[in-house]
Amino acid sequence: MTAPYASDPQRARGRRVQEEESTFRSSFQRDRDRIIHASAFRRLKHKTQVFIEHEGDYYRTRLTHSIEVAQVARTIAGALNLNQELTEAVALAHDLGHTPFGHTGEDALSDMMAPFGGFDHNAQAIRIVTQLERHYADFDGLNLTWETLEGLAKHNGPVTGDIPWALKAYNDTHDLELGTFASAEAQVAAIADDVAYNHHDLHDGLRAELFSTDELAELPILNMCFAEVDRLYPGLNYYRRRHEALRRFFGVLVEDVIQLAQARLMTLQPKSVSDIRSADRAIIRFSDDVFDDLKVIRSFLFDRMYRAPSVVVMRAKVTRVVEELFPYFMAHPDQLPKQWRKDVEAINSETELARIVSDYISGMTDRFALQEHARLLSGTPQAEMAS
Template sequence: MRAPYASDPDSARGRRVREEESSFRSCFQRDRDRIIHSSAFRRLKHKTQVFVEHEGDYYRTRLTHSIEVAQVARTIAGALGLNGELTEAVALAHDLGHTPFGHTGEDALHALMEPYGGFDHNAQAIRIVTRLERHYADFDGLNLTWETLEAIAKHNGPVTEDPLPWALADYNALHDLELDTYASGEAQVAAIADDIAYNHHDLHDGLRAELFSTDELATLPILDACFAEVDAKYPDLNYYRRRHEALRRFFGVLVEDVIRYARAELAELDPQSVADIRAAGRPLVQFSNDLFQDLKTIRAFLFERMYRAPSVVEMRREVTHVVQELFPFFLAHPEHLPKQWRKDVAEAEGEVALARIVSDYIAGMTDRFALQEHERLVRGD
């Protein structure tokens, strides 16, 4: 049963370009479906989280991560009486703006774009769904509802930077997303589901990469109890099943903690509308303080043993070099951009506009395509 503070598709604020609504799908379901069918969503298959795409077939990609986030988000939204379709749409869209090579690629592109307004992957997601997807006859982008756009822009909280990321400011000037407030409960669920998913799968991927051992994980907070429970119930379990059972318990602990905390917060606030959620002045869907402190210990372990591992640092250096060389190449030789991009170049006025076109193009690349284009265009001669 949907709670009074859930987002109601029948009361949605609509789309920037008016459309006739479907007779059998809610507006939020249509948003979700458009995201799934977008080119940017398909490209997530070959964009990575920590490891470069070609390093192994079993590491998470942005696509598998987004699917995992959507699964967690649906579960939490259902437990809290929120709108599952809007929650899933936001969860599936939250990583659309990421560059190739994960946060390493984003850091490199942001540094290159600093003279032109910088680069921010959340703002880039808005740019993708409002402009860069160009498939529909009546509009650029996906023409999503206000609620979905708000949630993508603000799922991590109010956006109060001054100045705003240019890609977000550009759209917000046309369609006010009320960036200074918290977003809906559905957006908050998508954000915490992202945290749950990557805390879980980074541990799993780090084990697969042999950057640390199962025994080391068994000494960390939360995980120590998970391993102890598995060992007590299955004393002779083999290595792979043991770690899987422990990690899935860890996953469950995080989900249950969020649901328990959010229910308590919602009971205290007693919101009667989604507007009450936005006006609460704080996120209502998050980890309890005790669990959050334990997660900080786990993240510190991952930072030292995984994100700063020599093999990962060397990979980051190499892919940073790829982005650093592709950007000035396309800036100097825009004729090498694909045909559909050259039309934008012809209409661009000034270096800033050109740099933003080049940034859009590079940000949309997959890991493998960026490596291939670097080899062909920069190192080819």
């Protein structure tokens, strides 16, 4: 039984292109399934978070991260009596717009695209699911429901001020009401993203030996988690000890979100999803105390992981890959694949060409970007990666 403020697929605002409804799947289930079968979703397997694709098989990729986010999101949505299918659809699609090489690749592509309107991965996700996935006979994109598109567009809350061009271009034709909060389901997907990366970045940093278990045990929240493990399992194996502590850390974050949301919902007594959208702040969030503790943890990760010397060296190498591929394709659009060259034939400006090149590069996996750089530009960075 879903709550009155949950998104109801029977009352969904529909799709931009009208379709017959499925006889056995709700509209939100169809959204989820289309996302899973999308080419952009499959490519997440070889797009990385922090570490580059070839650095190890055990580090998170965008695909494993998205699956973890979806698992957390369904758990929270179930506890709050929300629609789990919509929550899962937004969670699985939230990273579709990411470039190769994680945020490093996005920073490099953003710099390249600065004269042409910039690049934003959330807006690119909208561009992918509304235009760039071209498999269906009746429409470009995946023709997702308004609710799923809203969740992707407002992944970080209401979108005001300078709206990324890719999002604005779509919103001008299909109003996603960018100035309001998203549904509770979309807010759950967004907070699940925070829960997942706060957990797995610690795990990946330990695996990469960028910091020690003892250092983690001194951080807020984690100190209590390690203390509980040591009390329950004195003398536990090193690897099991850290896994048990991180598992408890994961649980603390999820429980905090659920408890605060339940309290907020009890106070506000929303009667519909519209009440969620018009609230004065996000319903789904961390408590102030946990949020403050997470800032300390993120600061630790920034210093010890994201700016670790080995990571900084790799960032420089992959930044060069993007910075050299972009001008190459701008000067040689004939080197784009055949289906992309057809789009080039229809353009009338350098900005339109840049946006096609940006679409192409942002869709690359880490591996393919390195291979293309090696093939087209004698690829010294690829050789350096292996050294």
